[in-house]
Amino acid sequence: MASKFWFSFLILFLSLQLCTLSTARHKRTLPVMKFISALPEGSSPVIMNCKASRFVRGSYTFKPADSYQLKVDINDTYYCLSMFGMKFNSVYAFEPVRDKGRATIFWKIDLNGFSISYHNFSFKFVAPWESE
Ligand SMILES: *[C@@H]1O[C@H](CO)[C@@H](O)[C@H](O)[C@H]1NC(C)=O
Ligand SMILES: *[C@@H]1O[C@H](CO)[C@@H](O)[C@H](O)[C@H]1NC(C)=O
Secondary structure (H helix, E strand, O other), X not given: OHHHHHHHHHHHHHHHHXXXXXXXXXXXXXXXXXXXXXXXXXXXXXXXXXXXOXXXXXXXXXXXXXXXXXXXOOOOOEEEEEEEOOEEEEEXXXXXOOOOOOOEEEEEEOOOEEEEEOOOOOOEEEEEOEOO
């Protein structure tokens, strides 16, 4: 009798452990990059292509006041190349070491170029539009 009791107890204990484990796994969501266009109305579109490990992982054409988000594999470096009329711009949009532990990486796209923030405010300017 006693051993049956302990056996049931053990099963209950193990299933609780499993529940905790799977909850933990669900909580570990992938970081996401949010690109937000702050270009004035009437601007040309911005065409962006992002690659990681030589593969295209995302592309988007931004209208003014548009936004786009891309989930990130935490071990990959993402390089995004953008065209704005005759100008271009490139940024390392996600870098595993620089962005370690961040849930969201915000990128603001405006007439100056690309700026980064982890909180959607106090953006740090990173890369200007260039013409050659
Ligand atoms: C990232 O790399 C680490 C160390 O090599 C590895 O333990 C982990 O599973 C990797 N994560 C993903 C999501 O590939
Ligand atoms: C980021 O901030 C801007 C300006 O305050 C706001 O319009 C936008 O909705 C925010 N985006 C996200 C994803 O929080």
